[in-house]
Amino acid sequence: MNYDVVVLGAGAAGLMAAATAGKRGKKVLLLEHNKSAGKKILISGGGRANFTNLKVTPNDYICSQRNFHKYALKEYREKDFIELVKSYHIKFFEKKLGQLFCEVSAKELLSMLLKECEKAGVEIVYGASGIEVSEQYKIRWKENSVDTEKLIIATGGLSVPTIGATDFGQTLAKKYGHKIIPMRPALVGLKVNGTSELSGLSQVAEVKVGKFKIIEDVLLTHKGLSGPAILKSSLHWEKGEELKINWLPDENLDELLTQSKKTISQVLHSKLPNRLLDFLVPENKKPLNEMPKKEINKAKERLRNFEVLPTGTEGYRKAEVTAGGVDTSDINQKTMESTISPGLYFIGEVLDVTGQLGGYNFQWAWSSGVIAGRSV
Known part of the structure; x- marks a missing residue:
């Protein structure tokens, strides 16, 4: 079966990218190796999800290519995501230093993202373990096989392995010729x-x-x-x-x-x-x-x-994020597309872009996801 877009990873960035692409009339398949979406969203912020910050600036991030993340953060700002949250009547509050949290539960945020995908006609498959990618691009898992010309990698990093974190995305990037900036636990004791x-x-x-x-x-x-x-x-x-x-x-x-x-x-x-x-x-x-x-x-x-x-x-088990990842020198900052392998996109934590504590990494997920979703 053919899809216009296939997204690997139903976390913050993947859900955002899939919904954005689907709203543009694209036929989108979202594959998640866990049995449910957004596991990291649900455990973040003590279960209330510190989903963005009121004062996001490019200086709140580290990246080997120091200006890479500026475009995405400018094109889809924190205020844009806040408007989306408000449209679903999700109550939130500022804890301190601009950090915004759901008032009730992170479940509301995940529900919002899943509804956005549903409204956009995104097909989601859970339990898609053992994914293999070949050519440009055939995706196989278990007994299934699909083809697409646009593949978005949103598989995150190594932090919190208890919820299924792996280096799948970085390994795939190397297969297609990308360099990897050494990864390490960050925002950690x-x-x-x-x-x-x-x-x-x-x-x-x-x-x-x-x-x-x-x-x-x-x-x-x-x-x-x-x-x-x-x-x-x-x-x-x-x-x-x-x-x-x-x-x-x-x-x-x-x-x-x-x-x-x-x-x-x-x-x-x-x-x-x-x-x-x-x-x-x-x-x-x-x-x-x-x-x-x-x-x-x-x-x-x-x-x-x-x-x-x-x-x-204290290692990846306690780390909130993974620093390092896919080198952004071979990624188009205006589309999130590989400049080495056309049709291949990388977003969110899989990339060598890491934000400070306080909602900045979620904002990077939303911003990079939207940019990719608009570009495929």
Whole structure:
């Protein structure tokens, strides 16, 4: 059987692309190897799906081809997706920093996307395991075989393997001559030795990695460091690189830790958890006026420039996204089509485009999906 368009992967990007192409009168087949669509949508944002951000800019993404993602994000903006959500009367709210979540459940968002596909006449097949692609383009799975001249790959990355994540799309891209930017877990906690005694503590801190820095919550766990500041920093972190943490970014320690009869603990007890303060400055029970200046300066340095060398990440099982993927240097940014193999398109997380924590990766899925759906 022939289809105008075949889409592989019924996640955020694949559903968006299929619905967009179907609305243009294309005969579309959407294949999903799981038994249902949108598994990652359903578990994201604690089950409420942080589906976009009010302040999306190209600077919120990393990509080897630094300008590649600009066109798609400009052509289909966050406001466009918000209008679609509103048209289905789905209630949502801004949590913080522009992050939009469904008020009730991510199920509403998935239902909306499936209805969009249904209205567009998209045929969806679930449980399509063992997919093979040959020529340009014959798709086989189980006992089935279909042909198409337009094939959209929306199979995602390796993050959250428990819901069926694989590197199928990247492997297929290599088969058709595309380069792959090395993949790694991103938006993920970092493993650090010696933090188990601090597990459960949280502190707003400034985290620096390379040229990137951010002030947000840092959570200490029995494995290392997590929380928004660490997840965001992990997007820029490479193995062997140090993090620098200022545990009191809004405080002037030179003024606070002046010579007095008070101890460091007494001065800072309302600004840092006691266990964290004891860990950072073991000598915090001494009166400041009895401490040598060198010792006070050492305490200041540990509080505002604490160096951490992570041993690794918590891996794909905990990662929200996969950084790296299909090299965008051989992808047309205005269509998402391969410049090597005409009729082959790549969208969403399968590509080497990764957004920050906060709804940016969903917006990339919507934007790239729409661009491909309009182009096939």
